[in-house]
Amino acid sequence: MLNKHGNIQNFLGCDSDYANAQIVLFGAPYDATTSNRPGARFAPAAMRGESYALETYSPYIDKDLEADVAVYDAGDLELYGRSPTVVLDMIEQATAEILSDNKTPIMIGGEHLVTLGAIRAAYKKYPDLHIIHFDAHTDLRQDYLGEELSHATVIRRCHDLIGDNKIFQVGVRSGTKEEFEWRKTHLAQTLEHFIGKPVYFTLDLDVLDPSTMSGTGTPEAGGMTFNDLLNDILHLQKFNVIGCDIVELAPNYDTSGVSTATACKILRELILTIGGTQNG
Amino acid sequence: MLNKHGNIQNFLGCDSDYANAQIVLFGAPYDATTSNRPGARFAPAAMRGESYALETYSPYIDKDLEADVAVYDAGDLELYGRSPTVVLDMIEQATAEILSDNKTPIMIGGEHLVTLGAIRAAYKKYPDLHIIHFDAHTDLRQDYLGEELSHATVIRRCHDLIGDNKIFQVGVRSGTKEEFEWRKTHLAQTLEHFIGKPVYFTLDLDVLDPSTMSGTGTPEAGGMTFNDLLNDILHLQKFNVIGCDIVELAPNYDTSGVSTATACKILRELILTIGGTQNG
């Protein structure tokens, strides 16, 4: 009756051990550079807790977390109260470790800055890295109040690394005039040349309309529905996704729990979609 | 000035006496088998209280609760703290009483298990009973952790009674692989043969997308809009609806009150739609 081997809490159905896992989940509960409303730090724990209200089976793609993919949940990096530089180093190191074991990392943020740590690791392994970026916001500022490491500059920092024409944005509807101008010449305008290339998928949940995702730091009206996003995720099967993240859930702002439940469902679909597609 | 005859609180516009009523409302505030988030017990009282923010008139079908239909509100059955067996007996008895007086019962849940009590009574009167079931979830498990009476098994229990090809599901998007397989061979794939038959309509409000209905125990992204559901309800005029229920509102999870207000509006439309269509 009594479990005598430790109170292990994974995301739903992610109970593989590390050695046998194809995918490795980890949490990056950090939100210190958030300029608007903090709370993304609470996302990984909230998602694990709420995930058990979902079924492990997806009728959308007829696959099951328990039967069709092996996922290990490594828990959270201990990031609270640290400086951005240290935080990015820790995330880079954890991601590199997963990649070097030929597994696919999925990071649960945290604010969007955490993506930079994962991209640094991915870029070291895959110098031809491409990024698909879903977001309401451009995140392309050169600096934010003088700080170069910020959730508002993160994609610009990624571009610093990987260069022109390798980042594709979906759902963007907020930014400065300068950002909108800049992206016209530096970012990719089409996804065609991403096929066959190593792709990192970064999903800022505020790409969803706030009616679906109110639990986020900076909700921005006019976004995608859940079904829009679900369809786009299912299309990731066409790409060689070598890593991904899901960021900016701030569960505390949605007391109904719907934002967290929806994030969990998206993560289930994302795992089931990219399970089996990673680079061999 | 002072009302000296008792503080009667009905659902909006449902102030017929019993003898003259065509429709009889009652509440079934029960949620003890809820496996995820409880709170459906609060729905009947919340809906009565909030209903007064609505108009009695529906511009959608140009009918008015005060002028065009006679409804009696019987208040709630006293179900808190009882075992599922007793609860289902009480609901069956109340429903049977209404049906034997040739009135149409509308039950406000409570969790979905309460439907089974009403179906038992309806099936005794109408051996050829058919069920139209709106829900996000299949509710077709054989048992749930060994318990056969559960919100997660309720439609399977209904099928035990009425048999194959008599249940039609709308909006389902969550379940086990086994449930999705099972329904292919046991449930109806079309509504055509339901016309002219006695039909019970059971509406689990989580069929709506959580953006519209966050106040429910297990919100499941990717559902209907309000207008989708409204149109489907208006189409019920084609059927011989002999009873119905509206279940799984858990008003406490939506502090904005929108879920409750929306449930009230759906109930108004449901009353106005089936008023006049019951079996004579």
Added chain:
Amino acid sequence: MLNKHGNIQNFLGCDSDYANAQIVLFGAPYDATTSNRPGARFAPAAMRGESYALETYSPYIDKDLEADVAVYDAGDLELYGRSPTVVLDMIEQATAEILSDNKTPIMIGGEHLVTLGAIRAAYKKYPDLHIIHFDAHTDLRQDYLGEELSHATVIRRCHDLIGDNKIFQVGVRSGTKEEFEWRKTHLAQTLEHFIGKPVYFTLDLDVLDPSTMSGTGTPEAGGMTFNDLLNDILHLQKFNVIGCDIVELAPNYDTSGVSTATACKILRELILTIGGTQNG
């Protein structure tokens, strides 16, 4: 099984009929002059709904609502959206009706202005009326932004009617310097001469510390504990209380429900205390 006589919702244990009642409850859901945070309009319905979590028996005074006192609950006056003048007339008329039938009125506010309507009726029957006033605020302004009928002026308006030395305040800790000066010369400094006189008891729940009563329009730190107030209420047995009210619960500001539950318990104790003490 089925109740066929109407969905009557009273405050816990207040199910006497009017003719046999010693005490008559009624709600005055009005908050239009509230200068800070509205919501007192929701108090009567919230209190009736929550009252059923209480026992009918009070171990403090060993009396029971079902056995030891006859109370009729007349429901609410329909006050929303009306002007203060009309509202006060309606309350005065309802109170007068109860008093003329030799019953004791207990009004559930609403904001504090509603007290004035009840006092007008009480003063007509009892020209020697005295008032015991529990409140965090003086409520003694001559006018508020030019308006003479306001929750901030209500006790001054009562004083206009009944004169000096007949109002005793408890718990006051907020007001203008002018109000604090004025009360020194116009209000009673002791309760001794209230004994034997007809007394109206008006209880603004913000007299309680906000740790106990956060659900009120203008919470003011530094107030009474529940046990302080309970003791004071039990001491009302020494007075000839001919009417009372309990005002300024704004249940929407306390999502824990504690403020409403506490207000219900206070009302239970108040009913059990003054039951049997009214003027014959």
Added chain:
Amino acid sequence: MLNKHGNIQNFLGCDSDYANAQIVLFGAPYDATTSNRPGARFAPAAMRGESYALETYSPYIDKDLEADVAVYDAGDLELYGRSPTVVLDMIEQATAEILSDNKTPIMIGGEHLVTLGAIRAAYKKYPDLHIIHFDAHTDLRQDYLGEELSHATVIRRCHDLIGDNKIFQVGVRSGTKEEFEWRKTHLAQTLEHFIGKPVYFTLDLDVLDPSTMSGTGTPEAGGMTFNDLLNDILHLQKFNVIGCDIVELAPNYDTSGVSTATACKILRELILTIGGTQNG
């Protein structure tokens, strides 16, 4: 470092001085006639506070609040606790002052009754005034519980002033049968003849579906999406908008903050759309 000139809080980017402003914002924090849920009084302050989470730039129309329009934010009129008659006079006077200086007023409510004050001023300057009215509710009652000045009668009062065929309603889905009948013969059925005429635009935010705007006094399912409304606002460029308002945000009912953020975005788009179109 230290600001020594006062803690000025404007709506985002609205920091013109009065003399140079093309548009003048002001708040009308009033909700005393609200018949359902109060809280619209909190809207102007909430919107100013939340507006800083938005960018000043609109990618929808490629204009920027800081570069392309001069707006002065006059703060709020002091309306709490006053009678409707006084409130409407104060609003009329403020609006008249702005119009007489050949600036465009934009009022942030408050409940919908506040519109009447602005319309009175606008009608005095523009006897051929037309009104475009977005709302879920008809607001066309002759009186509400005997009161002629109410959020439920406000458009009827406007019609009393300006007459038949000059008011066009969008999004209405709730009212009495009488109101729906009345509007067929008294309101405009098309917008064609509004072009070239002075137009006042009044936007009750409950025209939006509650999934997008839960923070309002009387949410009514079945409304517009944000993108629907955005498109309609952009089309206002075709009209000579001489004043407008945005009313019935009740931010307290949406604890996620999404309703307020969305209202701010709508106001940004409204300012950028009508900036440059006012009557010369």
Added chain:
Amino acid sequence: MLNKHGNIQNFLGCDSDYANAQIVLFGAPYDATTSNRPGARFAPAAMRGESYALETYSPYIDKDLEADVAVYDAGDLELYGRSPTVVLDMIEQATAEILSDNKTPIMIGGEHLVTLGAIRAAYKKYPDLHIIHFDAHTDLRQDYLGEELSHATVIRRCHDLIGDNKIFQVGVRSGTKEEFEWRKTHLAQTLEHFIGKPVYFTLDLDVLDPSTMSGTGTPEAGGMTFNDLLNDILHLQKFNVIGCDIVELAPNYDTSGVSTATACKILRELILTIGGTQNG
């Protein structure tokens, strides 16, 4: 950097393995018989998550969870959706297992009914079992709406087992007249004879005043302060506590998180107090 051994989530500082533990924690997330407001099922997970905001060190008794006691956290029994009979059997079995290994069980409820399962196991090992019961409510009903297994009858059921004069209640302030009468003759009136006997300590957190513990199903004004309870817990050192529980936290009703944080602190003090005192 990366944890490759599983995402173990214990209560703060309770990371002993089973074999070496002196105390074994486990959760009993069950609330199906709750007659008022459900939610106690959420307590164990909420307490583990929030516990990390506490220090492991107690300045009150100068002991530290990491240095001075060995505790194993066994996680939760899987109780949702089961019948009371099964639930009590599962709890009895888990408790018996811990006791038979000569460790002290601490159970985190769940509603109060769960205590009965633990008491059954404790009584089998210790036929002279005594119970110290902290609660706002008597919990001494013979049945509740006909059900004998209920949170409202649990202490009566315990008495059925262990008999007269062996249960001592602290903090009780709500019940029926019958319950208050019954306890005078059947429960202990003093604790003196408990010293040296095996004692089970059951703590219903609603014994605390709702100002301190609003997150509970049935808050009852007039209770203990935190410091009152802390002092009483420290006095448990005088007794031979062979098991205990902490029940009826319903974290969802206190959105401030204070109730959960306070429950965690109480559990820390309880662990540090009884660590070292159990029967050998």
Added chain:
Amino acid sequence: MLNKHGNIQNFLGCDSDYANAQIVLFGAPYDATTSNRPGARFAPAAMRGESYALETYSPYIDKDLEADVAVYDAGDLELYGRSPTVVLDMIEQATAEILSDNKTPIMIGGEHLVTLGAIRAAYKKYPDLHIIHFDAHTDLRQDYLGEELSHATVIRRCHDLIGDNKIFQVGVRSGTKEEFEWRKTHLAQTLEHFIGKPVYFTLDLDVLDPSTMSGTGTPEAGGMTFNDLLNDILHLQKFNVIGCDIVELAPNYDTSGVSTATACKILRELILTIGGTQNG
């Protein structure tokens, strides 16, 4: 009618201009090093907004913000998204500016780290600076996860500057064993020698019991009541307070608004107490 000079929002009654002010308020909305629950960044704006529900007059000390003290409110420093080093420099500079003009600074945090910036400025002007520190937590760690600038180390950093026997703590009830040991030898055990010395008063609001102050990042049961704290503040008249702050209100965690209202009242009393006592 219309204000044409800008929408100035000060804390209640703090409308002096800078030149004539005796006290200068400013906000430090920063919470990036918070290790537990963020939100202190929202405090200054929330307090200004809520302050208008208070009276300007204090009956406790018979003084009035409008008549008896001249306060200038400088608004907030723009700190979001910056690194701790920059933030502390900005605060130090602002505080130094106020002190050099012979005015008394009062800072509204923000998390507790902001105090260090103010202390640096105060120490430069007053080399014999003493600190009175109210807090639930010791805040005496040498570092927190390797970071030396943190809300958990702030008083240790102050001690680094000013040395032994110059800091007196009140209300501390949480910390590591090492911190409790360290303070015995480095901090002052009595306040006697503080009289006549320049004193900085830093008030972490979590010194209050969570029943009174739930809106804070790390609520810790067992704290002061409001009246306890009020009395202590009134006793500050005995000291030469040359600056102070009030930190760690996180208004978002207390949806009742009580925490913010209480913080405002404390600030009113603090202003009225130290007004007139600063060093000449």
